Amino acid sequence: MHHLWLMLLPFLGLVSVAPAEKGLEFPRYDGKDRVLDINDRNYRKAMNKYSMLCLLYHEPIPDSKELQKKHQMTEMVLELVAQVLEEKDIGFGMVDAKKDAKVAKKLGLDEVDSVYVFKEDRVIEFDGLLSANTMTEFLLDLLEDPVEVLDNLVVYEYIDDLVVYEVMNELVVFEYMNDLIVYEHINELVFLLQVAKQLTLKMNEVDFYEPFMEEPVTIPEKPHSEEELVAFITKHRRPTLRKLRAEDMFETWEDDIEGIHIVAFAEEEDPDGFEFLEILKEVARDNTHLPDLSIVWIDPDDFSLLIPYWEKTFKVDLFRPQIGVVNVTDADSVWMAMDDEEDLPTAQELEDWIEDVLSGKVNTEDDDEEDDDDDDDDDDDDDDDDDEDDDDDDDDDDDDDDDSDEDEDDDDDDDDDDDDE
Numbered sequence: 001m002h003h004l005w006l007m008l009l010p011f012l013g014l015v016s017v018a019p020a021e022k023g024l025e026f027p028r029y030d031g032k033d034r035v036l037d038i039n040d041r042n043y044r045k046a047m048n049k050y051s052m053l054c055l056l057y058h059e060p061i062p063d064s065k066e067l068q069k070k071h072q073m074t075e076m077v078l079e080l081v082a083q084v085l086e087e088k089d090i091g092f093g094m095v096d097a098k099k100d101a102k103v104a105k106k107l108g109l110d111e112v113d114s115v116y117v118f119k120e121d122r123v124i125e126f127d128g129l130l131s132a133n134t135m136t137e138f139l140l141d142l143l144e145d146p147v148e149v150l151d152n153l154v155v156y157e158y159i160d161d162l163v164v165y166e167v168m169n170e171l172v173v174f175e176y177m178n179d180l181i182v183y184e185h186i187n188e189l190v191f192l193l194q195v196a197k198q199l200t201l202k203m204n205e206v207d208f209y210e211p212f213m214e215e216p217v218t219i220p221e222k223p224h225s226e227e228e229l230v231a232f233i234t235k236h237r238r239p240t241l242r243k244l245r246a247e248d249m250f251e252t253w254e255d256d257i258e259g260i261h262i263v264a265f266a267e268e269e270d271p272d273g274f275e276f277l278e279i280l281k282e283v284a285r286d287n288t289h290l291p292d293l294s295i296v297w298i299d300p301d302d303f304s305l306l307i308p309y310w311e312k313t314f315k316v317d318l319f320r321p322q323i324g325v326v327n328v329t330d331a332d333s334v335w336m337a338m339d340d341e342e343d344l345p346t347a348q349e350l351e352d353w354i355e356d357v358l359s360g361k362v363n364t365e366d367d368d369e370e371d372d373d374d375d376d377d378d379d380d381d382d383d384d385d386d387d388e389d390d391d392d393d394d395d396d397d398d399d400d401d402d403d404s405d406e407d408e409d410d411d412d413d414d415d416d417d418d419d420d421e
Contacts, residue, residue: 033079057115290358
């Protein structure tokens with residue numbers, strides 16, 4: 001599940017490293033057990049007791065002390081989150097993949113070391129960074145009412161996907177996974193009409209917005225059922241450009257195309273990073289029609305503990321913008337050469353490089369082939385050495401044969417002399 005990622009400190013962001021002023025003290029684990037051991041006898045009671053139930057599906061507790069410590073740290077993350085959200089009517093539990101296999105099957109748990117959240121009749125898998133602050137933020141978002149009034153366009157800065165739909169009496173937002181469906185009616189208040197006008201909505205039209213895209217894609221035909229909307233979103237949910245986020249980082253990384261990702265590192269707060277990101281957006285907008293183009297943008301500031309690991313693994317300097325192609329299996333990578341450190345590549349240069357990636361001219365297997373060639377050269381050298389050794393042996397054999405012949409001739413001459421006497 002975690003691929004090439006490192007597990008971050010479980011209490012990152014929730015434990016103060018120095019005495020804090022009153023009102024800014026981060027919580028520490030108080031020692032009270034709140035996480036349940038879910039089994040066949042108590043799982044129904046737990047599901048009925050809480051409005052949301054959060055379950056960690058884990059491997060059997062190992063014999064190794066090192067692995068046991070890792071398991072305890074994971075459990076401690078759940079305990080701290082349970083403590084922080086104690087007043088939110090959320091239950092927490094752990095399901096052993098071996099001991100509680102029957103329960104896991106009944107609940108539909110199939111991916112070990114994953115966290116599943118049960119809310120009403122929905123099951124949501126948490127596929128993000130297993131740290132207390134990330135999980136807390138994720139669960140708080142799930143607690144919010146999935147329907148909210150959209151009264152301005154500021155929402156564009158915070159959402160991944162946006163679907164706009166006109167129907168009935170009010171403008172609301174229905175959240176479906178990372179997507180938002182907006183319903184609008186022309187008889188609503190004036191400010192709602194202004195929003196609809198800015199969105200260029202037409203009656204009974206559904207518009208789908210990809211992240212960082214200015215123009216929507218209109219969903220064909222109308223009216224639309226919920227099943228049709230969900231099917232369309234599911235089909236088009238891989239965006240051309242998306243940002244890696246702690247709450248769904250593993251899900252994003254698993255959504256590769258033929259085993260690779262085009263990855264861009266850029267700090268949004270850095271002037272060069274901001275400029276590079278704007279170039280990326282331009283390239284993405286110009287090439288959003290390409291089904292095999294998917295760029296994952298990573299802001300190193302969001303994953304500061306991973307920066308040394310990434311720099312070592314990918315052999316790049318993350319204090320300046322980078323873009324490359326990464327193999328998700330072995331983390332082999334090839335990065336775009338930026339000859340002039342002062343100037344960033346133009347949109348056209350970036351587009352040309354991406355075209356080479358999509359055509360296969362730039363790929364992570366080139367290094368492997370070079371290594372194989374080096375191995376072949378070494379083998380050839382070994383063969384040459386063997387041949388030379390064989391030749392030397394043959395020469396030695398020939399010399400020995402010649403010496404033997406000479407000795408035999410000498411013996412024959414001696415015999416002849418004896419006969420003559």
